[in-house]
Amino acid sequence: MINCIKIQVMKVLNKIAALGLVALLASCGSSSSEGEGLSGKVSIDGSSTVYPITAGIAEYYGEENDNVEVLVGVSGTGGGFKKFCIGQTDINDASRPIKDKEIAVAEENNITYQQLSVAYDGIAVVINPANDWVDHITTEELQNIWKSDAGADLKWSDIREGWPEEKIQLYGPGDASGTYDYFNEAILGKELSCRNDYNASENDNMLVKGVADDKYALGYFGLAYYEENKETLKVAPVKDGENAPVTPSLTTVMDKSYSPLSRPIFIYVSSEAIKKAQVKSFVEFYLENAAEVSKKVGYIPMTEEEYTAQKDIFQSFCK
Amino acid sequence: MKSRANIRVKEKFIEGLLFLSASLTILTTVGIIWVLSSESISFFQEISPLDFFTSTEWAPSNREAPKYGVLVLLSGTLTTTAIATLVAVPIGLTLAVYLAVYSGPTIRKWIKPALELLAAVPTVVYGYFALSVLTPIIREVFPTLPLFNALSAGIVMGIMIIPIVSSLSEDAIRSVPKTLAEASYGLGATKFQTAFKVLVPAASSGITVSIILGIARAIGETMIVAIAAGTKPNLTFNPMGSVMTITTYMAETASGDVEFGSIRYKSIFAVGITLFLFTLILNLISFYIKKRVRNEYE
Numbered sequence: 001m002i003n004c005i006k007i008q009v010m011k012v013l014n015k016i017a018a019l020g021l022v023a024l025l026a027s028c029g030s031s032s033s034e035g036e037g038l039s040g041k042v043s044i045d046g047s048s049t050v051y052p053i054t055a056g057i058a059e060y061y062g063e064e065n066d067n068v069e070v071l072v073g074v075s076g077t078g079g080g081f082k083k084f085c086i087g088q089t090d091i092n093d094a095s096r097p098i099k100d101k102e103i104a105v106a107e108e109n110n111i112t113y114q115q116l117s118v119a120y121d122g123i124a125v126v127i128n129p130a131n132d133w134v135d136h137i138t139t140e141e142l143q144n145i146w147k148s149d150a151g152a153d154l155k156w157s158d159i160r161e162g163w164p165e166e167k168i169q170l171y172g173p174g175d176a177s178g179t180y181d182y183f184n185e186a187i188l189g190k191e192l193s194c195r196n197d198y199n200a201s202e203n204d205n206m207l208v209k210g211v212a213d214d215k216y217a218l219g220y221f222g223l224a225y226y227e228e229n230k231e232t233l234k235v236a237p238v239k240d241g242e243n244a245p246v247t248p249s250l251t252t253v254m255d256k257s258y259s260p261l262s263r264p265i266f267i268y269v270s271s272e273a274i275k276k277a278q279v280k281s282f283v284e285f286y287l288e289n290a291a292e293v294s295k296k297v298g299y300i301p302m303t304e305e306e307y308t309a310q311k312d313i314f315q316s317f318c319k
Numbered sequence: 320m321k322s323r324a325n326i327r328v329k330e331k332f333i334e335g336l337l338f339l340s341a342s343l344t345i346l347t348t349v350g351i352i353w354v355l356s357s358e359s360i361s362f363f364q365e366i367s368p369l370d371f372f373t374s375t376e377w378a379p380s381n382r383e384a385p386k387y388g389v390l391v392l393l394s395g396t397l398t399t400t401a402i403a404t405l406v407a408v409p410i411g412l413t414l415a416v417y418l419a420v421y422s423g424p425t426i427r428k429w430i431k432p433a434l435e436l437l438a439a440v441p442t443v444v445y446g447y448f449a450l451s452v453l454t455p456i457i458r459e460v461f462p463t464l465p466l467f468n469a470l471s472a473g474i475v476m477g478i479m480i481i482p483i484v485s486s487l488s489e490d491a492i493r494s495v496p497k498t499l500a501e502a503s504y505g506l507g508a509t510k511f512q513t514a515f516k517v518l519v520p521a522a523s524s525g526i527t528v529s530i531i532l533g534i535a536r537a538i539g540e541t542m543i544v545a546i547a548a549g550t551k552p553n554l555t556f557n558p559m560g561s562v563m564t565i566t567t568y569m570a571e572t573a574s575g576d577v578e579f580g581s582i583r584y585k586s587i588f589a590v591g592i593t594l595f596l597f598t599l600i601l602n603l604i605s606f607y608i609k610k611r612v613r614n615e616y617e
Contacts, residue, residue: 174572193378196380199467202574209450
């Protein structure tokens with residue numbers, strides 16, 4: 001009994017934490033003003049990865065448009081699309097492109113939609129600062145470490161010759177998170193499954209603690225979290241195929257040289273929804289402020305040209 | 320006459336209020352059981368209960384064949400609970416005997432509130448105490464201990480349930496009829512002999528109940544294990560390892576991005592009902608023992 005209550009409490013706490021962030025953003029002030037006496041609702045649902053950006057934008061937007069109620073839910077990308085594709089929501093936050101199955105549902109319900117990129121998200125592969133043998137790691141090596149049949153006693157020396165004969169201690173996000181999905185798709189592809197016998201937590205702080213504590217540890221999480229914990233962690237440059245190893249940073253994610261562990265994140269908006277003036281104005285506001293907000297909540301903004309391109313796409317979708 | 324009628328209405332009103340608050344607790348319990356079982360039933364329609372309770376693999380994210388072997392999580396829960404019991408029972412019991420038989424009123428006045436304070440510490444504080452104070456100390460002795468381990472989480476959980484064990488046991492020892500102790504002294508027994516050969520055996524049912532309640536509390540504890548015991552599903556009873564308990568799994572999964580209505584979502588309720596069954600059985604045992612005790616002294 002107590003456990004059920006605790007989960008509820010934790011959920012509420014998470015919400016409060018998110019709200020705190022939003023409040024913080026709100027106090028930072030904002031640019032462009034639009035409010036032309038709009039009113040009504042904008043209903044948004046979807047990915048928890050995109051949520052911080054959308055919530056931040058919603059807060060800014062609310063300051064200038066008192067009468068518009070922006071509701072942002074977090075059902076996961078898939079859960080959000082379920083509602084979006086039957087017309088229950090106006091906008092869906094998505095950390096991956098829409099799937100064929102979801103497109104089919106949308107078509108059945110006569111929902112036409114537009115995908116808009118709003119920012120980039122990068123994943124950092126991290127090691128302990130005392131780890132002096134990893135100068136870079138290849139995507140293939142990452143695959144050998146994380147695939148489900150890698151073996152429980154996998155040693156560093158099994159991955160590359162010359163690395164120490166010590167067990168690798170693995171830390172990563174739990175399989176319910178968007179980062180987990182993305183990492184596995186990028187590293188393991190569609191065929192391989194990820195191993196289960198590692199320290200998995202939805203709480204990035206636990207992962208930071210775990211890797212910072214153990215010389216033989218390896219982990220991964222959102223780039224923003226590494227940036228905050230630079231002193232206690234070391235980041236491993238990732239080498240993809242024949243390319244030179246690349247260290248993740250604002251620059252390498254923005255110029256797309258850090259691959260494959262960076263990705264665009266999206267919002268989806270339906271043609272039915274933009275008939276409502278408040279939804280259209282919200283999306284315009286979103287694209288206008290996405291760069292600033294995404295930076296504040298730890299994501300990587302796209303380039304100015306890319307935002308302009310997205311705005312053009314949206315304008316032609318509105319016609 | 321009028322005032323009497325007034326009083327009667329008042330009485331009825333108060334009676335109604337009391338009944339309402341009593342039924343509220345029952346309704347809550349019924350509601351929780353209903354939610355737990357309805358979600359679990361649809362979970363068990365997809366995953367066979369036999370696999371759930373006998374498989375030794377916990378791999379819910381495996382794409383071809385997700386494995387839900389609750390034994391893996393159960394081993395984590397049982398390991399931490401066993402360690403907590405090993406810590407809490409000897410200390411709690413000694414404390415109870417000391418407070419009931421040996422200590423003078425002045426010392427009692429200090430120890431009792433201190434114990435109650437122990438019970439009032441938020442579990443999140445206990446969790447970080449285990450992770451950032453106790454684990455480093457144990458590591459001085461065993462350097463190979465992982466940062467997240469069952470041992471320090473279990474020990475701290477044991478400290479948490481000491482007040483439950485000690486105060487209920489103390490009550491049990493105190494409620495042993497005075498005549499028994501006096502008869503023992505009269506036969507020339509020492510205080511020690513009286514305490515451990517007469518009073519403790521006579522209070523054994525009450526003491527057992529206190530231990531069971533302590534265990535039930537430890538099984539359901541979430542925050543301490545979620546912070547300090549790790550999140551690695553591991554079929555092991557090794558106290559020096561990282562484990563994932565049932566409660567940790569529930570908390571972790573619920574705070575993640577799980578799709579509502581998916582099998583993963585339902586698995587929270589399936590492991591939840593497993594936990595519920597465990598605590599229910601423990602409660603039934605303690606209920607049965609309590610009933611027997613009442614008969615003994617009447």
